[in-house]
Amino acid sequence: MSVTVKIPTQLRSVTGGEAETAVEEASTVGEVLDGLYDRFDGLRDRIAEDGGLRRFVNVYVGGEDIRFLDGLDTQVNDGDEVTILPAVAGG
């Protein structure tokens, strides 16, 4: 069981430059993020607040915004790709 997480450039200073990382043993998006927070110091402060995500952070599973799924409770399966991106682009 392994999920690939794509890290945006804005967060690579806290991931030691890693653009992509794998998280094992997670069944929801929330658990995937918890796995990242444990591994990378300072990441939680950047993208999370009050137990949820900051409002300008978007998270996708397989290209779908988790707000169209079950939010942080969205299930992830082996081989899924989770993408973290800034929300302020476009228009």
Next chain:
Amino acid sequence: MAVEALKCKECRATYPLDARYVCEGCFGPLEVAYDFSGFEAESTRRRIQAGPHDIWRYSDFLPFESRPKTALAAGITPLVRADRLAEQLGVREVWVKNDAANPTHSFKDRVVTVALAKAQELGYQVVACASTGNLANAVAAHAAAAGLESYVFVPSDLEEQKILATGVYGTNLVAVEGNYDDVNRLCTELSGERDWAFVNVNMRPYYSEGSKTVGYEIAEQLGWELPDRVVVPVASGSLITKIARGFEEWLEVGLVEGELPKFNGAQAEGCSPVAQAWDAGRDFCAPVKPNTIAKSLAIGNPADGPYTLDLATRSGGAIDAVTDDEIRAGIKLLAETTGIFTETAGGVTTATLAKLAERGDIGADERVVLVITGEGLKTLDAVRGSFETIDVQPTVESFTAAAGVEAVA
């Protein structure tokens, strides 16, 4: 020049004026910060009046140290008094800001000319964008004029007119299977991987500054006065919030007096995340899957949604949504009363104005400006079948019989 830095709209952290758009501390959007404290109204007004007949006359309020030279300019579009429209709606005074009268026939020429000037200043050779169509037209054209390579990413189901009017400029036109929000996500990812200037991603703080010039022009064209109300289409919310910012800057400098006009945002019901949040009294937008004929407004995940809600609240305005049938009727109403043929987004805006008038929201003494952002020839399907032609043989008898109009003499 007053430009100082990039500043986070959320936590106020500052950054240098380079290609970035997100606060690394809190992920909030970055915006250009200025110091207008040294500005004196009269001399600033004279500098504007002596400036070129395009948006660069406002370069004191744009993010450059000196006035850029661009191959294709934009702006100084007509502000037309629309008495027949006002009469039809039962309101006193309506003006139409017709931004279809730009080089590629939409307000996007303003933002692109600013973004490309900054991209060139920063040394980029390739420019790109995620677009619902009008931006694609503008990026392709301005890049061609400037001699830059361009990549424009659009949803594959875009109107044919917008596809053709983009490809003609010799751009790399990328049709993405998905909606605009998918295109936007792809470009956001690509912007981290390519050394390109994505006008509405890593150049977004500069790009969005171009929209302030809509506000400056309205004020200058009204004789250095602010209107009482502005009706503006809302997709990402960038345009409406930047028009307001333009007015606020001129109030600060003293180029205009009074208070911020009421801001009414206009959305299509088939993609109305901001209007839905407004109706529910929320200060954030839940994303939606767009399904509307107003494809240029079909952004289900609006970046400036929360700031648009805040603007409507603090200015005493509102955010409304109209149906596809109301959009078609809005296009006809504007065309039949002003001679201006707008695209579906303008139908949204006109229909929203009609709705406000019908609801009695517009005061008897108000001066209202309707912001028309694009050209009807780009969304022809919206008016197909909306009228009948009189088909005749080339004879007087045939015409008389068909038209039912007898000759006078």
